[in-house]
Amino acid sequence: MVGEAEHGHRLTELLRSNTDAVVAGWVEAVATTLRGRTTGAELERDFRELFTSLLPVASGDGRDLTGHSYAELRSLLGELSRSRARQNFSPTETASSVFALKQVVFQLVDDQDDPELFRQALAFSNLLDGLGLLTFEAYARAREEIIKEQSEQLLELTTPVVKLWEGVLAVPLVGTLDSARTQVVMEKLLEALVETGSEHAIIDITGVLAVDTQVAQHLLKTVVAARLMGAECTISGIRPQIAQTIVALGIEFGDIATKATLADALRHALRREGVEVVRQGERRAV
Amino acid sequence: MERVPILKIGGVLLVSIQIDLQDQSVLALQEDLAERISATGAHGVVIDISAVEIVDSFIGRMFATIASISRLFDADTVVVGMRPAVAITLVELGLTLGGVRTALDLERGMKILETLGRDRGRTGREAR
Numbered sequence: 549m550v551g552e553a554e555h556g557h558r559l560t561e562l563l564r565s566n567t568d569a570v571v572a573g574w575v576e577a578v579a580t581t582l583r584g585r586t587t588g589a590e591l592e593r594d595f596r597e598l599f600t601s602l603l604p605v606a607s608g609d610g611r612d613l614t615g616h617s618y619a620e621l622r623s624l625l626g627e628l629s630r631s632r633a634r635q636n637f638s639p640t641e642t643a644s645s646v647f648a649l650k651q652v653v654f655q656l657v658d659d660q661d662d663p664e665l666f667r668q669a670l671a672f673s674n675l676l677d678g679l680g681l682l683t684f685e686a687y688a689r690a691r692e693e694i695i696k697e698q699s700e701q702l703l704e705l706t707t708p709v710v711k712l713w714e715g716v717l718a719v720p721l722v723g724t725l726d727s728a729r730t731q732v733v734m735e736k737l738l739e740a741l742v743e744t745g746s747e748h749a750i751i752d753i754t755g756v757l758a759v760d761t762q763v764a765q766h767l768l769k770t771v772v773a774a775r776l777m778g779a780e781c782t783i784s785g786i787r788p789q790i791a792q793t794i795v796a797l798g799i800e801f802g803d804i805a806t807k808a809t810l811a812d813a814l815r816h817a818l819r820r821e822g823v824e825v826v827r828q829g830e831r832r833a834v
Numbered sequence: 835m836e837r838v839p840i841l842k843i844g845g846v847l848l849v850s851i852q853i854d855l856q857d858q859s860v861l862a863l864q865e866d867l868a869e870r871i872s873a874t875g876a877h878g879v880v881i882d883i884s885a886v887e888i889v890d891s892f893i894g895r896m897f898a899t900i901a902s903i904s905r906l907f908d909a910d911t912v913v914v915g916m917r918p919a920v921a922i923t924l925v926e927l928g929l930t931l932g933g934v935r936t937a938l939d940l941e942r943g944m945k946i947l948e949t950l951g952r953d954r955g956r957t958g959r960e961a962r
Contacts, residue, residue, distance in 0.1 A: 735918060738918030738922070741918075741938065742938065745939065747942070769922075773925045775930075775936065776913075776921040776930070776936055777936060777938060778936035778943075
C-alpha cells in the first residue's frame, strides 16, 4: 500500500509535484467565500500543513477515517474547525474549506486527460467527503462547548452579590428565576455573608418579571437559611403586578421584611445596624 | 463515644462541636449541658457549629431541644457559625429553628448574650 502510494499512485505523484499550485488554488477558492475574515497568509499556512499530511493518505479510499494513518489529519482538521467555530464562521464556510480542494484537484486531473488518474481522483474525492464530515462534526462539538461555557458564564454573571455598606450586602436579581438559578443565588449570598461577616442582606427583585409560588418558595428558603446563619434578609423591589400576584396566590411572607425599593431596604438595614443618614443642614442639635 | 466538651466563660457556657456528631454524642451532650446549666446557673449557652459540615434532621432538632432545655433554666441559646451548606440543608429539611437565636460568629453570639444578660439584669432589678 505504501509502496503503491510512493511509486504507483499517480494522483499522489501529480499532487506532490504540483503542491504549490494546488495550495494556491485552494487558498484562492476558499478566500473568496471567507471574504476578508481571515488573511491569505493564514489560510496558506493552514492548508499547506493540511495538504502535507493529506498526501501520504491520498491513495486511500477514506472508508475508515478512524484508522491510525489518519490520526494527524484528524487532529489538524479538528483544530481548524474548532478555531473556525470560535471565530463565528458558519458551518458551510468551515466545511467548504475542505470541499474546495476537490474543485482544484479535479481541474488538475482534467488537464492530464488520463482515465486511471480520473478513477483515483474519484476515490480521493470520497476521502475528502469523509474529511468534510469530520470537519462538520468537530465544528458542531466546538459550538456545543461554546454554548455550554456561555450558559455557565451567564449564570455567574447574572447573580452578583454587591456590598452596599459595611455589613450590608445586596443581590439584584434580573430576569426569570428558576430552581437552578435560585440555588446559585442562595449559595452565593450565604457564602458572601460568611466571608464578609455581614448581618444584613437585601434581595432586590426589581428586575424579576414574574413570581410564582415556586419562586416565592425559593426566596423564602433563602431568607430562612440566612436567618439560620444569623443574618437578616430583606426583600425589596416588589412591583405592583407582582404584589398582586403574590396576594392572589396566597403566598405568605410572614415576618420577613419587604420593602418597596432598594433605597428603603438599605435605610432599613442601616437603621438596624445603628447608622443614621441625615442631610447636612438637618443635623440635629446635640 | 466522643463527648463534646462544655466550657464556661463568665455566665456563658460554650459548646464547640469539633467532631462528627453521632446520635449517642448528641444525647450525651444534651444531658451534660442540662447538668452544667443547673450546676453553674449560666444565663446563656453558645453552640459553635462552624466545624460542622454535615447535618441530619436529628442534629437539627438537637438545637431546638437544647434551646428548650436552657429556657427551663432561664438561659438563652445562640447557635453560631452555621455554614451555608448546613443552613440550606436545614431549610430543605423544613427545620427553621424557631426560638433559637443565631449569629454569624462566636464574637457576635457572645455580644447578643451580653445584651440579653444586661436587659435581664435591668428587668430583674426593676422587679425586685
